[in-house]
Amino acid sequence: MPRPDRSRAALVESAARLFRRQGYAATGVNQILEVADVKAGSLYHHFPEGKAALAAAVVDGVGATIEKLLTTFLATDTAPAEIVGRWIDMLADGLETDQRDGCPIEPIATESVHASGRVRAASARAFESWCTAVADRLVADGWERDAATSTAQAVIALIEGALILSRTAGDRSALDAAKAAAARLLAED
Numbered sequence: 656m657p658r659p660d661r662s663r664a665a666l667v668e669s670a671a672r673l674f675r676r677q678g679y680a681a682t683g684v685n686q687i688l689e690v691a692d693v694k695a696g697s698l699y700h701h702f703p704e705g706k707a708a709l710a711a712a713v714v715d716g717v718g719a720t721i722e723k724l725l726t727t728f729l730a731t732d733t734a735p736a737e738i739v740g741r742w743i744d745m746l747a748d749g750l751e752t753d754q755r756d757g758c759p760i761e762p763i764a765t766e767s768v769h770a771s772g773r774v775r776a777a778s779a780r781a782f783e784s785w786c787t788a789v790a791d792r793l794v795a796d797g798w799e800r801d802a803a804t805s806t807a808q809a810v811i812a813l814i815e816g817a818l819i820l821s822r823t824a825g826d827r828s829a830l831d832a833a834k835a836a837a838a839r840l841l842a843e844d
Contacts, residue, residue: 662691662693662697662700662701663697663701665691665692665693666687666688666691666693666697666698666701666702666709667709667712667713667716668691669687669690669691670682670687670691670709670710670713671713671716671717671759672690673686673687673690674710674713674759674762674763675757675758675759675762676753676762677762678762678763678765678766679706679710679762679763679766679767679770679771679774680766680770684698684705684706687706687709704773707770707771707773707774708773710763710767710771710774710777711771711773711774711776711777713759713763714760714763714764714774714777714778714780714781715777715780715781717759717760717781718760718777718778718780718781718782718784718785719781719784721759721781721785722781722784722785722787722788725738725742725785725788725789726788726791728741728742729788729789729791729792730792734841735789735792735793735796735841736837736838736841736842739789739810739814739834739837739838739841740834740837740838742814743814743817743830743831743833743834743837744834746758746814746818746830747821747827747830747831750818750821750822750827750830751827754822754825757818757819757821757822758814758815758818760778760781760782761815761818761819763778764778764779764781764782782811782815785807785811786804786807786808786811787807788807789803789806789807789810789811790803790804790806790807791803793806793807793841806840806841809840810837810840810841813833813836813837813840814830814833814837816829816833817829817830817832817833818830
């Protein structure tokens, strides 16, 4: 069993993996506790509001990690289309390894519209931060802010939609199509 100071991290890590692979509704608190190897008291100590609070923490953490990676990669001299293409390839490779993997937020986000306003808000913040990271780079490259923002939203929507299609179909073709479409959207004028 993890030490008490590690129980929060074990809960978040275990829940993130389970939510990503199974979704929010299909993941029960007892399953999270079993995978994390912690007692229920630890869950309610760290997340007094239970599963929804844990899911919001998962989304906030994973969303921030992806935003940081995007921002770091987009701060280089590499073209945004190439960075987005590499990201899509990484996602496709992950799906080929395990079809249960996809976006770490989408399964939670989709279900949270009905399940939890708190989780829905965390999901919206995460997706918005990814859009902002892409848009900021485009603005730095000379794009007008409105065009950069709408293009960034379209790119993130392409990736998220392609992940759902590829995960459902069991192949990467939708992700490959999204990669080509994102490259066209991000082409410099």
